[in-house]
């Protein structure tokens with residue numbers, strides 16, 4: 001396990017940089033080609049390649065998802081930078097987040113959020129992260145959420161940057 005973490009640790013910033021520097025109108029096909037060109041582990045097989053592909057898939061989905069969201073009403077999790085019942089909330093462009101329990105479109109997100117925040121194992125992971133707030137620690141929590149099927153919440157943690165870390 002320790003080993004697979006380190007492959008991922010190497011892959012993550014390389015992939016992130018390619019996506020960050022890509023032109024805004026780059027197609028998925030072009031992005032995939034750019035990622036293929038920077039593969040860092042030599043032979044394209046076995047475990048490192050599997051980790052690389054998995055990390056490409058995750059970051060690409062997030063990257064393309066963010067672009068798609070810029071034209072649709074926002075419906076996403078975000079860290080609250082203000083006084084709210086929870087420190088993560090659901091931003092919903094359909095009900096403008098005015099309904100405390102959510103509208104038809106964001107209700108499932110509210111429910112998922114409440115369930116995750118009440119989970120003792122999540123709380124344990126969170127305590128570790130708060131004791132030592134780092135982007136790597138946020139990725140660990142993101143991985144945990146992914147393992148539990150909470151992909152959107154996982155994306156929130158995988159995208160943590162220096163500003164958000166203060167709010168965790």
Ligand SMILES: [Zn+2]
Nearest residue numbers: 092095103106
């Ligand atoms: Zn809503």
